[in-house]
Amino acid sequence: MVNFDHVYERKGTNSVKWDAVNKMYKEDDLLPLWVADMDFKVHQPILDAMISYINQGILGYTTSSDSLYEAVQTWQKKKHNYIVEKEAILFSSGVVPSVAIAIQAYTEVGDAVLIHDPVYHPFAKVIKKNKRRVIRHSLIEVDGKFQIDFEKMKEAIQTNDVKLFILCNPHNPGGRVWSIEELKKIGELCASHNVLIISDEIHQDLIFTPAEFTTFNNADPSFKDFSITLTAATKTFNLAGIKNSMAFIHNTELRAKFCNIQEINQQTEINTIGLLGTEAAYRCGEEWLDDLLIYLQKNISTVEKFLQSEMPLVKIMKPEGTYLIWLDFSAYALSDKELENKLIKKGKVVLNSGISFGPKGSQHMRLNIACPNATLLEGLERMKKSFQAD
Ligand SMILES: Cc1ncc(COP(=O)(O)O)c(C=O)c1O
Structure with missing residues (x-):
């Protein structure tokens, strides 16, 4: 222990x-x-992996190794029963930076982006900084838990012509782990209004029994077509300072758009220590x-x-x-x-x-x-x- x-x-x-x-x-x-x-x-084994790399003494440009992809895929399969093919995995220097990339990739200046209220505060900040409109949909509290009023959410989408929804699953600050039924409803509602989804799943490994986490893409096979999933090992394993995260993007068009913004901003090269820490965490951290x-x-x-x-x-x-x-x-x-x-x-x-x-x-x-x-x-x-x- x-x-x-x-x-x-x-x-x-x-x-x-x-x-x-x-x-x-x-x-x-x-x-x-x-x-x-x-x-x-x-x-300690995560620290050792980073220390051993530093101790070899040369800290030149590096690339993401096959073993890193494999570690990510194995973790996702084992912990979340989620199969993510190698080409769908993109590394990035943080979930919030990836939210910014996605907003730039999938929306235009002036477009409406929906978030829950309350929700992790950088979402609204990034939307505003990118000159998109923040549309907030209020969560309701039922029996001491946040719940979604789907009629009101639909109204918010229709009234504001929402293009993108940022889901926080599990929810920060409420600690809700959205059920598969709720995720299905979210997905169906967004699909019927052509709303793309960013599912921020950075807290996906911090789940308390009997709650069961479902990755958004597993709620329904069709959801991969219009969503991207963002996650990281950094929250789970206390590595926030190494700035590393993953975007899982199965739809090739959405992936190309995301990569294009990464390239425009020259954000394709990822910090070596971040990549090493992520791999070590997934290999030795369970x-x-x-x-x-x-x-x-x-x-x-x-x-x-x-x-x-x-x-x-x-x-x-x-x-x-x-x-x-x-x-x-x-x-x-x-x-x-x-x-x-x-x-x-x-x-x-x-x-x-x-x-x-x-x-x-x-x-x-x-x-x-x-x-x-x-x-x-x-x-x-x-x-x-x-x-x-x-
Ligand atoms: C929901 C959520 N997304 C993203 C982040 C930060 O991610 P990153 O440090 O990878 O940008 C946090 C940190 O608390 C968070 O709670």
Whole structure:
């Protein structure tokens, strides 16, 4: 069993989560439970693969090896029962960069791109930066889980003449693992309105039983014709800094358009360490991941128990996947700024402000639980302190 309890010092490593945070909020001694990376050490065989490459001493231009493709294909087949042929796999330097490439490849300036509300905040930013229109469709909360109102989604597509939909599966920040039935409905709705789909599946390996993850392309064989899937080993194995990801594009026309934008921007050469880390993770990471999932579930229980007994006004959306928890602070009736200030200035704890994920995120916060249990407990105590009378 991997020991995830060890507390590592991350300050002084130029970490966004630990170092940029104090400058950003102009406060000292903040405890960061925000940016989605983990405070756990990378599995040693993955580090060894990168170290051994560096130790051979020459770091010239490299290409993606056959063994890398094979590692990706084997992982996808074994973990997700997904068969992806070699030519459908394109490497890239991140899922968000790939979202940008896809937007440029498949839409024109001024086109409408649909996203859920709330959803991972860079989606809206990338759409806007590329001068496309952001159309938000609100998720609804039923029995403590996000659900899709398909009638409203259809209305949003028709009213705005949507060209592209960005799906987040599993959903960040809600931790929903969309069911095969939901994916089928999404696919059918988009197909009937000629809407292309980007399925961001970066959290696909962070799933808690009994939830079952279905890769969008497996929900129905025809979905491969009008969708692209983006994923990476970086979220699962805490390798975000090596900037590597994959796009699975089966449709040859969609693939050619994606490659064309990569070439226009000269983004075809991928960082060597990124490629090596991805291969090593998929080859050696399975048991480490099994242990990680057990630890994350323990941390989820810690949050549930703590909030129930110490902060019963905070409502928790229990995640089916990801290491993120969506917390509802609306019972405190604070503005988003007041809520953030309380946590940061009084409690000295940093969560992601819910409003950054879309208007539906107002009065919510996203908590990152991928840290040692002791760090998490300290963060929860700080949250409690934020709301105590002076
Ligand atoms: C849904 C989702 N997509 C993409 C990313 C980032 O991907 P990358 O670092 O490969 O750009 C994240 C990171 O948290 C995420 O949650």
